[in-house]
Amino acid sequence: MNIHSSSPVRPALKSGKRYSAVAIALHWVSALLVISMIPMGWWMVRAINKPDTQQLAYQLFQVHKSIGFAILALTLLRVVWRLTHPIPALPAGMKGWERILARATHIAFYGLLLAIPLTGWVYVSAGWAVSTDRPLMVATSWFGLFTIPDLPRLESMRTLAFGAMGAHAYMAYGGALLIGLHLVAALKHHVIDRDGVLAQMLPFLRGRGHEDHHAPVGKALLPRSAGIAFVLLIGLVGCWLHLPGPRTEPAPMAAEAAAPAAIPLSAVAAAMPATDANATAWTIDKAASGITFSGSHAGKPFSGRFDEWTGDIRFDPTNLAGSKAIIIVNTISAKTGDATQESSLKNGEWFNAARFPEARFETKSFKSLGGDRYEAAGSLTIKKTTVPVTLPFIYSLQGDKAQVEGNVELERAALDLGMFSDPAAEWVSKAIEVKIGVTATRK
Structure with a gap:
């Protein structure tokens, strides 16, 4: 099954036999960034509270945030490119459930690549460290080049921070699951079906051609809805499971609000x-x-x-x-x-x-x-x-x-x-x- 496929092809867009060079580049750059985030995130949340690894974990947190914003920008670009350029159609020989799963997975991927960075942005904007259950306000600098502002009016929102981090973590696990499914599906198409689907995204591969299949508009609604529902479900579950209980230690007073620009x-x-x-x-x-x-x-x-x-x-x-x-x-x-x-x-x-x-x-x-x-x-x-x-x-x-x-x-x-x-x-x-x-x- 081809999880790069999507819901209905617009009449104005003519399907090709492989993805465009821009689509391929955006796919693989995004893939490398996403894969790098998984071990990084897993390690740094465990290392941040240990004195001997705290400094490295702090630095990785800054890299993690920077890569997250890069993924968000690339995903927005991919969505725009996808809506304005044709993609290869699914093989006509695919079973109905395979086509539904392929399209649903594709939509879920896009949803997660947008939602995971956004929930991370909400978390850092809330100014509360989940690991220590204390306020923590750290600015976000994109690879040291410029500062990315926090989302407004979220400072010191403890419950929001816990909920956002829970959704962030669970959706990251969901993304890892989809990556595994994606790899298994790609290998099945290349080794078992030998239908040339993997070659659409890997130009150096040569695969056997296949007959195209375009789903009617009505049938595309089900996988689209399923993909969106998957993202919302794991996000809501993660948020709900990580909502904090009452805090016994009173939070310190919030920092003084910013006012007009600095005087020269x-x-x-x-x-x-x-x-x-x-x-x-x-x-x-x-x-x-x-x-x-x-x-x-x-x-x-x-x-x-x-x-x-x-x-x-x-x-x-x-x-x-x-x-x-x-x-x-x-x-x-x-x-x-x-x-x-x-x-x-x-x-x-x-x-x-x-x-x-x-x-x-x-x-x-x-x-x-x-x-x-x-x-x-x-x-x-x-x-x-x-x-x-x-x-x-x-x-x-x-x-x-x-x-x-x-x-x-x-x-x-x-x-x-x-x-x-x-x-x-x-x-x-x-x-x-x-x-x-x-x-x-x-x-």
Whole structure:
């Protein structure tokens, strides 16, 4: 039986003896992607909660999502191509039940190739991890090239996440079953029936020709309905079986909603009030300066930087009382080299960069620790949270050029960063180290 066949051929489309080159290419690319997803999905859901495999599983999850969206796009393209181009007809010698099963399987394949990625999209948009029954908001970056937005208004929907994952898993099992049936049918046509059906999709094979058979329109409704019913049934069963019970641990408060677009850093800098300090003013050399951060994610060290920031620095070791500094950081400019991490950092539970585009560090006082070592006491504001921060640093001066190097550890919990989905630091380390390196010239 030929599961590539479909319901009635339109009068305007003339059937050929084999599939077109485009149809063959789309079929085999989709097949390779789908087959790669099965072992990947099976392994990563078991490895994600084990410390020694957590980082690899996290990376595979991102690849899995990217391939899923690729399959969704290819399937939509295949549907359009199928509706506008003819396909080979079924052999006239096929029994009635074989033709029904072939067409039903074909429709079910298309349905699953659309529904499985869509339920996965719903799951990641719901922002809830089924494996740990806790909130988890991770952005989706398509192979690190661009961010795919979550479906709107689904955040923190626990029941939806469980139902979507159940449907996703059961339909994946259904797809594996159809793949097996597909392979058995193809071999039967090639080895037993020898009717040339497999050669329609494998150009290098040569098969015996066969008489064509086109099903009347009325008879095509049954396999079409059966294929759709198969997809709906296993999806609904999977959803129903995975609906969660009551949650004993209260969910943390949802992250703050996003608001208007971020304010340009130039506008923030222009609005920054002039300090009343009377110490020496400095002009920052941005090319030779930087603000970096580091920690661990899924047991693996990571590091990042802020590409956009500005500052007003007035500092003189002989006039510490008149010294002051204000640093404004554009949080949306955070870069780690991992597109998924970078997209996640912009979200509401982290920097919420759309609503709070800048972080602000302002000194209150300076103290000498002896030699070239100093200490700046001040406050750091991220989103709506302000915490006291003491920044030790080394100051060196050569002529009119000064260099400052300092570092401080910041607690995520104190700054309300990632506390919606990772309050226990199971993914991201509790403390984040921030290093500041500034080269400046005396004004």
